[in-house]
Amino acid sequence: MxxxxxxxxxxxxxxxxxxxxxxxxxxxxxxxxxxxxxxxxxxxxxxxxxxxxxxxxxxxxxxxxxxxxxxxxxxxxxxxxxxxxxxxxxxxxxxxxxxxxxxLSSALPRRFAANRVALVGEAAHIFPPIGAQGLNLGIRDVESLLDTAMRHSDDPGSPAALSAYDRRRRPDILARSSAVNMLNRSLLSDMLPVQLMRTAGLSLLGAAPPLRALFMREGLRTGSGFGSVFRV
Ligand SMILES: Cc1cc2nc3c(=O)[nH]c(=O)nc-3n(C[C@H](O)[C@H](O)[C@H](O)COP(=O)(O)OP(=O)(O)OC[C@H]3O[C@@H](n4cnc5c(N)ncnc54)[C@H](O)[C@@H]3O)c2cc1C
Known part of the structure; x- marks a missing residue:
């Protein structure tokens, strides 16, 4: 709010x-x-x-x-x-x-910056506390905002700077919000196929430590898990 x-x-x-x-x-x-x-x-x-x-x-x-x-x-x-x-x-x-x-609620703004205001943390994304993603996402907002401000040090609140910030944060925030909301809905769903898919996915992660480590790295920072695999 x-x-x-x-x-x-x-x-x-x-x-x-x-x-x-x-x-x-x-x-x-x-x-x-x-x-x-x-x-x-x-x-x-x-x-x-x-x-x-x-x-x-x-x-x-x-x-x-x-x-x-x-x-x-x-x-x-x-x-x-x-x-x-x-x-x-x-x-x-x-x-x-x-x-x-x-x-608990979910919220997603249409833009992550406009009119000399840039959104970080819960002003930019609210989703249910599952998978412990909220705080890390907020830290990455601040990191991107600092970097964008430094690149536009003449006027960090200019439309160009705010558009750059919006473009940088959009994929990460949309991906995390939809994944977390989907995982939460899969718990509440009575549909057996949805329950089976979630259970199979989590069992696979539990049984394969390298895969689990990959997802944990990706959970901390977008691209640091899957990105490192695709570069190889
Ligand atoms: C039940 C629950 C469990 C969670 N568990 C996890 C977890 O395990 N791992 C994880 O990563 N994330 C978790 N989260 C999410 C995490 O708490 C948030 O992502 C994080 O706190 C967001 O930080 P923030 O600074 O944006 O907002 P907040 O932490 O909400 O801080 C906002 C601050 O601004 C103050 N404020 C509000 N309005 C004004 C005003 N007008 N003037 C001055 N001050 C004002 C508020 O009092 C508050 O102190 C959980 C959230 C909830 C609700």
Whole structure:
């Protein structure tokens, strides 16, 4: 809901995904070994992100009414449900104070820059928290913006500079947004072929470490995974 984007007259396509995220931190009995784990459930991803020590952060995407039920539970009830949902993989769970519920939406502006305004981060792209793509995409926006500004140092807000920024960011942002939205929709879909395709793709990645490394590199920076293969 960027006021700068609105002032620049940049239109946005936006809508709710019909999901909410319950977000909290918790302590656990077993070490996480600095590994992030994402369970794909029929209502959305259930993602564990390691914090320092034997603590992790949880992003549990589910239907809005379920998130509202969960957030009202006592600490003991919620700790048990969280532990069961992750099949006790981190042992006994103790949720910490400070849980929150976020309604989830997707948004994509028609342009990424206009009228002396360039968009970065969530002003330029919002999608569901699945596959951990949001922050890296925002960092690449800033990197491109700095580089474009340096190339147009006489007037970094000129139409030529902003068009160059828009052209540079468009493929990366469109590709990530559509891939993440598609992966999220495949979780919510009841269609067996869609479920099978997602399961087969992820199983292949799980079974082939070089392929997994390629996708992880590509996840960090567009072209650094697939680009390096095609150059060879
Ligand atoms: C539940 C959830 C889980 C996520 N998990 C991941 C993940 O695991 N990995 C990942 O890469 N990404 C994740 N993301 C996405 C990630 O959080 C965003 O991509 C990132 O925070 C975007 O950064 P930003 O600076 O654009 O926006 P924000 O982090 O939202 O920062 C915007 C800031 O501007 C402030 N602000 C707003 N309006 C005004 C105003 N008028 N004046 C002054 N200040 C204002 C806000 O208070 C806020 O502090 C997740 C998002 C959500 C909602």
């Amino acid at each position: 960027s006021p700068a984007r609105e002032a620049a007259g940049i239109a946005v396509s936006a809508g709710s995904t019909g999901q909410s995220a319950l977000v909290l931190d918790f302590a656990h009995a077993r070490p996480h070994n600095d590994t992030s784990t994402e369970f794909h459930t029929e209502d959305g991803p259930f993602t564990l992100v390691p914090l320092s020590g034997q603590r992790s952060s949880l992003v549990w995407v589910t239907r809005p009414h379920r998130a509202e039920e969960l957030v009202r539970l006592s600490d003991d009830e919620l700790s048990l449900i969280v532990e069961e949902r992750m099949q006790s993989m981190l042992g006994r769970v103790t949720v910490e104070p400070g849980r929150q519920v976020f309604p």
